[in-house]
Amino acid sequence: MAIMANLSFDQFQKLNQQIYQKLGLHFDEKKLYFVKSRVAKRMAALCMDDPQDYIFMISYADPDGVEMQALANLITTNETYMFREYDQLQAFANYCLPEILSAKQAKGERTLRIWSAGCSSGEEAYTLAMIVQEVFPQVQTWDCEIWATDIDENMLRKVAAARYGARSVHDVPEEFRAKYLVPSGEDWVVRQRTAAMVHVRHLNLSDRIAMRTMRDFDFIFCRNVLIYFDDTSRKAVVDHFYNSLARGGYIFLGHSESIGRVTPAFRLKRFDNHLVYVKD
């Protein structure tokens, strides 16, 4: 029989609310089946038959969030590739970036600082570099830095190499591929002019002293990273992000992640269909 939990809509709602409250992740009705099948796996692992028991346990008998984390690991994907979560990147490219650039030009400033926090192998950092160059070709005359940080040294080596296989570039629009990537055997290498914008640094997001050195950013991207943190640590990291952003700066978490659930310090803004968070 296909593995699925007999989760009623009410139970799905309740579980959704718990997932939102504890992990800051949103799942709407369209994801009912997706969540059901993941819950079924966890229930099987715990030898539970009744979804009511599972929901009770995860809501009131999971003080250290161990089960919630186990569920989180199933409902989130680790996969990283360029131009992932395109919707958000559109908001960045079409609204947030032009707004920040205009404001800086009006003040006579020529700096732009972007942070890809928990960058993994760097696809996001290079994606942002491509977008910045595409939206604002004059960025070459500015002091623009994109900081790619991660706790994993192996990953940082990959970022520095700027070489990616087909899986990483499958979503790169054709015109971007032509302009910003160079084929090299079966791989693609980021062009030097673009790669030069990205700076690599080892950084543990839970290291509060190191985090305090990251200041005056216009954008912070930390997508699909914080779900792996417990509640206290997540709050601490986001508080640091708040202090790392310049006034008017934007923060982007994964599209299912809600920063508003972690802290009300940021302001929600809407551009067309996109919801983004800004530091006032």
Next chain:
Amino acid sequence: MSSLDEYAEKLTSPDETVRTYAAEDLGYLNVPAAVAPLLSRLPVETSAAVRMAIFQALIRIDSDQTIAGAIQLLSNEETQIRNLAVGLLQRKNDRAIPFLKKAMHEGGRDTRKLVLDALSGIQHTSIAEIYAAALSDEDPNVVITAVENLGNLRAAQFASAIEALLKDHSHPMLAAACLEALAVMGNPSSLLAIKRCFPKITELPQFFFTPCLKVLAALGGEIEFQELLDLLPPTTPQRYPAILSNLLTLHDRFGHQRIALPDPNPKVLTLLKSLVDSNEPAACRYLAVRVLGFWVQRDDVSASLVSCLTNLERFVRIGAAEALRASNRSEFDSLLASHEAQESHDEVHQALIR
């Protein structure tokens, strides 16, 4: 200057970031002496971000002074501070209980309500006393919060007390809270108590009707199954989702020991089939397919379900696949496999595969 003094001084800096880091550093010092400067900064701190950093620091400090301080803050003028205090108390778990007990005994009604908010989610034998008192509190909001918490905790030892509260449904909100709590507490005797209070379900307003259905589904058996089915045809469409959802819950509760299904009323089958193809929300149509699936052993029903496999609405296709799978009839295997090969939507695909 000691670190403590240095950080305490930085708490008064004009720079918001400096104050935030000072609060954080005081928290990491984790000494009782750090509590006083943090608490005394709160009344004058205007930045929400710094306030939150102060509370995070207080949560980190392993001292009962933080709990005592938070209790005092429950009667603060500012809503944000009161709410942060509740959050802090929740994080202190069992250690906060003696302080919360005292506050429950001595505090005004707003404080008593906040004490219960702080207790929500805490399971401990010593809080039974607090809840016993809360259930007979003069303020209905305190009682309602207590009932809700007890339901969430599945504190079945309070079922009789909540059944007694139910008899007086002068406050519909309290009665509804009792119904919802009793549904999850799982005490079989509650079913009879509820039927005595509400003998005619169909005449109930929605805020009693839906919780009553939850009780029938959670605590009932074959008789209640038939009662739920009988609600279907004459009822307003607004009530379909609640009835269908609870039918499914009741049916699934019995797992492999299937409820002896009554012969379906033709009107019920007609209604379910019409719901599947209606303009009702997808969730309702899914439920209709699943309930129709109870009678999958009937040829006319299984034929309907098979035709649902090509419905434009993916939730209907998912429901049909689930219902046909649940029948355990091998003659559907190849049919489901052939649909699997043609199905493009990932979730429907998963429902179709073995």
Next chain:
Amino acid sequence: METKRTILIVDDSEFVRNYHTYVLEQAEFQVITAVDGSDGLEKLYSNRCDLVLTDINMSNMDGYEFIRRVRADIQYRALPIIIVSTQGESRDKAKGFEAGATLYLVKPCAPETMVENVRMILTAA
């Protein structure tokens, strides 16, 4: 057929969200719910809502702050917002109106009172 009006309920109590949903759905309203002020803002921005019912005491973002942020957006200056709170002192009500609420109801609120007030506010809006 007239489109149903949509009401956003913002409350950190699951029971209260359910209860008010039942009351309002019976009165032929569509309901969306949110667990606190932050969630409320996201839901408001993602859906067309005709009226908001909000609690005050909620963790993360309380009702007053939620209302202030709603009112700070020019698009929502006229959106009807009803506070439904356990706190019923006159100073609480004053704070609510100062933040920008349209009406203040004290819990527990009789179902018919809630529905009458919602209808009245929507008619006036």
